[in-house]
Amino acid sequence: MATHKLLLLPGDGIGPEVMAEVKRLIGWLNAKGLASFETEEGLVGGSAYDAHGASISEADMAKAKAADAIIFGAVGGPKWDGVPYEVRPEAGLLRLRKDLGLFANLRPAVCYPALADASSLKREIVEGLDIMIVRELTGGVYFGEPKTITDLGNGQKRAVDTQVYDTYEIERIARVAFDLARKRRNKVTSMEKRNVMKSGVLWNEVVTAVHNREYKDVTLEHQLADSGGMNLVKYPKMFDVIVTDNLFGDMLSDIAAMLTGSLGMLPSASLGEVDAKTHKRRALYEPVHGSAPDIAGKGLANPIAMLTSFGMALRYSFDLGALADKLDAAIAAVLASGLRTADIKAEGTTPASTTQMGEAIIKELEKLTA
Amino acid sequence: MATHKLLLLPGDGIGPEVMAEVKRLIGWLNAKGLASFETEEGLVGGSAYDAHGASISEADMAKAKAADAIIFGAVGGPKWDGVPYEVRPEAGLLRLRKDLGLFANLRPAVCYPALADASSLKREIVEGLDIMIVRELTGGVYFGEPKTITDLGNGQKRAVDTQVYDTYEIERIARVAFDLARKRRNKVTSMEKRNVMKSGVLWNEVVTAVHNREYKDVTLEHQLADSGGMNLVKYPKMFDVIVTDNLFGDMLSDIAAMLTGSLGMLPSASLGEVDAKTHKRRALYEPVHGSAPDIAGKGLANPIAMLTSFGMALRYSFDLGALADKLDAAIAAVLASGLRTADIKAEGTTPASTTQMGEAIIKELEKLTA
C-alpha cells in the first residue's frame, strides 16, 4: 500500500478542534490498514504569527511543497485584528494558494436528507442535491492589473479593477471540470456573461474547444451567469458540475452552499497543476466555514466539514473514492440517527460535542468497512 | 390636474398584447378623472427594424426625449436573429438607456401571498417579501475600457474587461437608493467586494460619505456581495433597499426575482438624472420578462408585470403613490380570487386570458377607488 504524506495545518479558532477529529480518523484508517498516511503538522494564520511573526513560516511552506496534500483548518480571529496587513492570518492561506498554484477551487453543495429542513428552500427542491462548483481561483478581476484608485481632483476618484483571462487558464480549469464530471453524472455547465464581457466570449470559446477536442463524451451546456444563478435557486438539481470564473464562482458557490441549509457542513478543495515529475496534483483541502473564534475551545464545533474535506482528499488526491463514499455514508447515517452538533440542532435530535460527533462517525465507518 | 406625457413602446412578441392592458388602464384613469395622461406610440426592436431598418427611429428617439416617461414592452424574437448586430432588437433599448442616461435600474422583488407556493423557497421565507434592488446600469465592467480580446500567438488569446467607477457615478446611485428607502422601510444595504476589488473600496467609501453628509436618518449597512447573495437566499426579508454595481446587481436582482416564484410578475424602472430645466427625472418602465415570441398573439401573456411597471411610473415619475398602492391592491385581490394566466396557473384556480386579467384588475380598481 502506498504511503501518502499529509501536512496538517489546523490554524486558529476551532481549527485545532475539528482537525483533532481528522487525526482520529487517520489514526483509525492506519490502524485498520485501510490506508497509510504519514502526517506532519505546521502552523498557519494567527497561531503562526504568534510563533514566528509570519502567517506561515518558510519551514512550513517547504513542508507544504513536499506533501502529497495539505489538510487545512481555518484561520483568523479578533486577537489578530491589529497585526500588519502582510502578516494577517488570511495571508497564510493566500500564500499557499499562490505558491502552490492552486487554480481550481472545488465547492461541492450536498444536501443531506436528514438536514433538508434546515434549508430555506423546499425539501423537494434540495433533498439529495449533489452539485459541484468549480471556480477559477487565481485569475480574473480579483487579481488583474491595473487595480487602482486614482484621485482625479475636484473630489472625484476613479477606481479600476481588471478582469483578465488567458486561454491556458480557461483550458486548465475546463479540464478539471470535465474530469470531475466523468466521475459524476457526466455533465458540465459553463457559466459566463458572453453577452456583455469579452472574457465571457473567450471563456465560452475555450471551454467549447476543449470539449470538442478532448471531452466529447461529456455533456456540455452554457448558461449566462445571471440566469444560471436563477436556475441554481429554482432548479438546482438540473446541475452536475458548474465551471465558472473567479468572481461568478465566488457568488455562485456561496449561493449553492446556502441551498444546502448547512454552511458548516461543506468541504472544499483547491487543486493545482499536475507536477511533471511526481505526476501528482498539488492540493489543499479545507472546510468552507471559518475559524469561529466565538465558540473555539468549547467542544461545540461541527467537525463534519473538516472530515468531508479530508474525504475530498481521499477522492481527489489518493484515488480512494470507495473509502470516501463510505465516509459520506457514515456521516449521513450519524445524521439520520439524530446526532447533532449545536450549529445543526433541531427539535427531537440528540446533542453531540465535536468529539462525540467524530467518534460516532468512526463507529459507523467501522460497521461499513467491516 | 397636471397632464403627463407618455411614450408607449410596445415592441415585439407579447409586448403589444400586454401594452394593450396598460392602454386600457390609462383610458380608464383618464375617463374617471383619476389622472391625466397624453400618450404617443412608437416602434422599438424588431418591429422598428421592419418599419425603418433601425431598432428605433430618430423620430421615436425625439419622442422619447420629450416624454415625461417611457412605457416599454419587450423586444426580440427569432424573426430578427439574422439582422446586423448594430440594428438587433436589443440595440433599441440600449440606445434609450444610453441617450437618456438611465443609470439607475430599480428591480423590486415582491411576493404576492397568493403566489408564494410557486417559489422554490419555503412560504414563510418569502410570503410578503418586498425588497428593492437598485442596480447601477451604465457603468462598471460591462462598459469599461479596455474591453478586448488579443491574439498572443501560440494558440493563446487574452481577454480583458475593465471595471471602472468614478465617485459621481456612485454618489448618484447611492442617492437614488437612499431616497427610495425614505419612502419605504428606511434601510439601505450596500453590496460590493471591498476585500478584493478597488472599485469595492471606493464604492464603500462613497456610499458611506453620501450617507454621512445627506442621509443620516436612513439606516445604512454594508455586506460583501457574496455573503449578501447568501443572505438573499436565506433571510431575504432582512433587506429593504439593496444598492450595488452593474455586475453584482445583474446577478442579485435575478436571484431576488427568482425568490418571488414569478418572474412574469416583476416590473422594473430605469431612471436618469433630474433635468435641470424641467426638474423631471428621465425614466423608462418595463417588465422584467422578455417578448416570449412562442406565446405571442395567443392571448396567453400575463399583463401583470407590464401593469406594475406602469404602477412604478405612477409612483416614481408622477408622485401618484396612492394610486399605485391601489393598483397593487387590485392585483393582489384578483390573484387572491384565483384568476390566473397560463404562466401562473395552479390547481383550483380559474384560467384567464391577457384581456380577462386586465379587465378583472380594472374592475377591482373600480371598487378600491369608488
Ligand SMILES: [Mg+2]
Ligand atoms: Mg464567496
Ligand SMILES: [Mg+2]
Ligand atoms: Mg441579469
